[in-house]
Amino acid sequence: MKSEVTCGRLGALPAFCTLEKIESNRLTLADFAGYRQAADYFNALDDLQSVKFPRPADVTTSPFLSFDTESPDVAAIVNSIIESAELPITATLSSVAHHRIQPISQALEDALKDLASFDERAEALVRHLVASVILVDISGCEGGSFWHALGVVWLSPGIAWSVEKYAESLLHESVHQATFLDDMVNRIFSVGPDAMAASDSLIISPIREVRRRFDFTLHATAVAIVLARYLDYRQSIDRASRMLNGASTSLREMSRKRQFLTEYGNDVLDELARYHRGTVTDLGY
Known part of the structure; x- marks a missing residue:
């Protein structure tokens, strides 16, 4: 029989994945870049990293979705994806078909709601750690994160992906982001x-x-x-x-x-x- 989980469905998270530790790490990095608040984490990353976030300056909610693989900021990250040793040699990258943009955007919005229903901390992990999600089409691949591009996640959603699959992917990459950040700071x-x-x-x-x-x-x-x-x-x-x-x-x-x-x-x-x-x-x- 399952025991009662009193601290939410995510349970008692390892310390580096708790929101308290993530906020502490975000503040440390923000302070290093000359900012005073953890809320400036994404601004700090934009200053410190060679890769820039592909989102308008006036956008304050996260994550921002980007389908434009032609813009310079997105192109820099796309090149990182192409050059990654993690991709199969035969993988080819292309832009997401235009008719899929709205359904994917809606599915990601629904996925965040699903994560909140599962455990509010799961949604918070995404919003605290992922500034931008780049959507691309790479056959045979699902998504990833890079240590040199904190705050950015790329996804290559299959046509048959359910809302639950989008939610799983966002949670997956957010844990990577938490681990990258903790390693950078500590x-x-x-x-x-x-x-x-x-x-x-x-x-x-x-x-x-x-x-x-x-x-x-x-x-x-x-x-x-x-x-x-x-x-x-x-x-x-x-x-x-x-x-x-x-x-x-x-x-x-x-x-x-x-x-x-x-x-x-x-x-x-x-x-x-x-x-x-x-x-x-x-x-x-």
């Missing part, structure tokens, strides 16, 4: 990407179910546990169970390679393990 990893990409350093990912770089797998583990709660809410029991089982394996493997983590990073890993145990208990898996 430093989770003690070594660089090359060391974590060595063949004997790869960890099985709970989402792709293949061995990936240590930092990629830590990201994916956080995503998998959060998504398991949303998937359970949506009665996708098999997927939720598979993600939790995969996260268990990833956590076990990462715990044997703690040398890749700072002291703070070790606390993050312990928090993920605690959150995983709590999720398994809360959901009754």
Whole structure:
């Protein structure tokens, strides 16, 4: 039998994903850029990053949706997508067909409402961390985030995507954004990407179910546990169970390679393990 979840359907989130910690991290970054409030986080990112947000200056609500792959700001991010080693070599990128713009925009609006119904903190994660969503069409790909473009998410929604799939994708990328931000402010990893990409350093990912770089797998583990709660809410029991089982394996493997983590990073890993145990208990898996 499932235990009562008293702190919302997301449960007792790992510290770096709590709204309190995110606000603290946003304020730290804003202060570094010369601003005084966490609300200026997106302005700070615009000043600090080479990639600029593709949204009008007078737009204050987030996320702003961009379908214009020809604008200079969007083109810079699109080039990052094209050059990403994460994309299949055969992937081709194009603009979203004009007749799909309105349905996609409506679906994303409905997805935010769905996340709020699931747990208000889920919607808040998106609005606090995602300034812009770039919509593109890349066959065989669904979306992503980049460490060098905090605040920006790209999605390639399939024609058959449901509102729940849009919601899942927004939540997925927001957890990545929270992890990127926490690493930027507090430093989770003690070594660089090359060391974590060595063949004997790869960890099985709970989402792709293949061995990936240590930092990629830590990201994916956080995503998998959060998504398991949303998937359970949506009665996708098999997927939720598979993600939790995969996260268990990833956590076990990462715990044997703690040398890749700072002291703070070790606390993050312990928090993920605690959150995983709590999720398994809360959901009754």
